[in-house]
Amino acid sequence: MEEKAEQVYEILQDYHCDYPDTSYEMSAQHILKWAEQFGEDADFVLSEFLHFLPQIYVSKARAAKALKNRLVNFQEFYGYHSMAEFVLNTHFIDVQRNEKSQKEILIVIKSILQDDFGVDYDQFADQPKKHFIYFDDILATGGTIFRDLHHWLCENFEAFVKKEKTIALSLFCYHELGYGNMKWMLIQNPELKSLFNEHSVSAGIIEKELLTRTNYVIENQAKWNNQKLNCAFPIADQSKEVLQYLANFSENPGKAQVFRVPNTPVQEQFFSSADNRNRLEKIFTEKGLELLKKVNSQDIDQAKRPLGYTVRSHKTLGTGTLFFTWRNISNTCPLVFWWDVPGHQWTPLFCLKNRGI
């Protein structure tokens, strides 16, 4: 156990949390404490976590490397000979609130531009811009990015159609389901539909002109074939308590698949084996439900589920995101990773920045 905790710490050591009163500094000891809460499953949880963790943790160094590559990719894609020329013509969209990820990613980007390319982004801020790039860490359900891209498109539609302005999305990770929902809502949004008609363009312009770059995809489209299902997505063989809990949600036909079909994915590529996947998902689900039941209220927010926040109308056990960055943890990850409520006697592995605001 200690050795595994050390190995996990090697990976997570730069997990940063600026919540001032936190007592959860990342350390091998803290990791061990978290794992031991799973009782006799502790060793198994740590082993399995260690199996997939290297793929899904973005340290600050890894993020900086990815962002540098992304900037070079954009520069080349848009056909500029130098980074300075690219930045001169490019605006990095900065619309999220201070505590959100976008601001922090932009700080890293500005620092890369300065240190690696000798370019001062702010120096070019007043220049007319052709390219607009929306940076974020994770697209989970797609709601935030839909809202912000919709706003940009409504404000810049004529220039977008005439190709005087371009829009791009740059992420560390997106969920296949959320990304599709986001695009579909842009295609079908009534305001944008009016603009498509007004400018005599097809809704296909969204598919064609919205440039998206991501480092990692969570393939959680349960209705599609060949999806890796690299997330926590349990099968129907669950405890009576879990099934009773789910029975409280009304059916949502056609939209969310409640359980993973047994024996999918056909080839397990994310967890160490199909059996270990089933076992870990069950552990996370039951422990997450145990934590939720400690909430002393009948009016618990329907978005909160054992495997992480999800769309309120969906009858599922949660989004089940298994992807973390150095700067914070998404509340769409299973509760066991971040639940931190006084009196609930649970120590989260990752402290949650800004209390999930």
Next chain:
Amino acid sequence: MKISERIYNSSEVIAFRSTKEEFGGLSNMAPGYILRVNDVIIPSAEALYQACRYPLFPDIQQEIISQNSPMTAKMISRKYLSHSRQDWEEIKYTIMYWVLQVKLSQNFDNFSHVLKKTADIPIVELSTKDKDWAVIAENKNTLKGKNALGRLLMKLRSEFILENNDIDCVSPPAIYGFMLYGSDIETVCNPELELAHSLLFDLDSK
């Protein structure tokens, strides 16, 4: 669904051939009528129809659907005709009618507008060689063919435009093995309903 050959007087019909014409929106090749079935965004009615040929071959379906151009989707489909479901000829009109209903449900404003403009005049698709889905000019005044697409469009117009029936949701036809990407095709709904009931998303992800 059986459709037999008919003769039309060319002066008494609304005919479409190109998607750029006034009634081009009636064509399955028309751009801008984007569909979504089983969470898969599909760029045209033609791509959806062609994908339905290959329920046992999700990779072929994906290759068809990933084409932005409906004509290219059709060409890709032609490469794999030997993989078509064996009952295709028997069910293709039923599937096409379902595709047209999905197109109307998910693009109601634009598609109903074109259909309304046809009033109750016969609709025909013009072709130089396809007497099955379209009609061919026999002479200056006469068009001949099964005109299957035109007739299905007239059926759609009658059922949902003239009689004003609700088309918010479209159930799949009762066809065995009606699948997309390995899953049974589900009921498809008007996206405005999804938006109104927050079925897709309702929270700010972190």
